[in-house]
Amino acid sequence: MYVLTMDQKGSRRGGDLVGEGLRTFTALAGAGVARPFQRTAGDEIQAVLTEAASVVEVMLHAARDGRWSAGLGVGPVEQPMPEETRAGRGPAFEHARDAVTRAKRAPGGVACTAEHPDAEHVEAVLQLLAELDHRRTDSSQQAGELIAEGRTQTEVAEQLGVSQQAVSRALDRGLWHQTRRVASLAVQMLETMHEEVTA
Known part of the structure; x- marks a missing residue:
């Protein structure tokens, strides 16, 4: 599964954006949602997604918005999954926690963690896309x-x-057409990694 943990930047200086984030990111994720975005603690939200394309769409939107750090964890989750997103457990949730912590200081405000040799490459591609989208x-x-x-x-x-x-x-x-092609590559890389870490 793909677990996305999003943390609002500078929440002590600004208003609470969680309600807006829940609506926006849920709409962007579309049908690729196993468990919907939900507030986990304070100004943090989390969801479990099933589609790599939805993951990339949400992460790039967060980067362009500039008010969120986005951490992606890829891996198994404990089954059966609870109805509440925040009650979920398993490696993907642990990886998402690591990723969102690193995302706060990462290029583009995004990071990806997985027990896979290509996780660093996937993260690099997502960060490049996030930087380009943010600067457009x-x-x-x-x-x-x-x-x-x-x-x-x-x-x-x-x-x-x-x-x-x-x-x-x-x-x-x-660089619209170029970044869309690279985004398609990011989706393919995520799908391959997901298959291998959840096999």
Whole structure:
């Protein structure tokens, strides 16, 4: 399983974002949820996911938002799983605890822990993607998200009220197509690692 533990940054200086985080991350995770995001303690939330694509989507959103540290633990969980996410046990939960602690000081605010030789490589790819997503301008992100929905550059240009050339430049500046390909690679790497650590 994939266990995601998210910790709000600077909660003592700002308001409690847990309610917003629960709604946002649950929506992003979609159907890939075994146990939903739930407050575990203070300003921390946790979920158990089944789909690597959902994991990557949530982690990159958290990185771009900039207000969360995201720790991913990959491995077995004790079965049967309790209904309450925070009552879960097993290596994946322990790894997520390690990962979120490291994520607070890691590039992009994300980290991944697993008992697998490729865990460090997966973490490096996720951190690179997180840094790129965090640094992308709003215009590049908006254009990319519309492209991801299946729109053409001409349709995106019409919706945003800019030229098609401006859309193309925004996508190029934000390395949108390159990062989407690398995100697909991250999903494949996670799926392979998950298969091997839970076999």
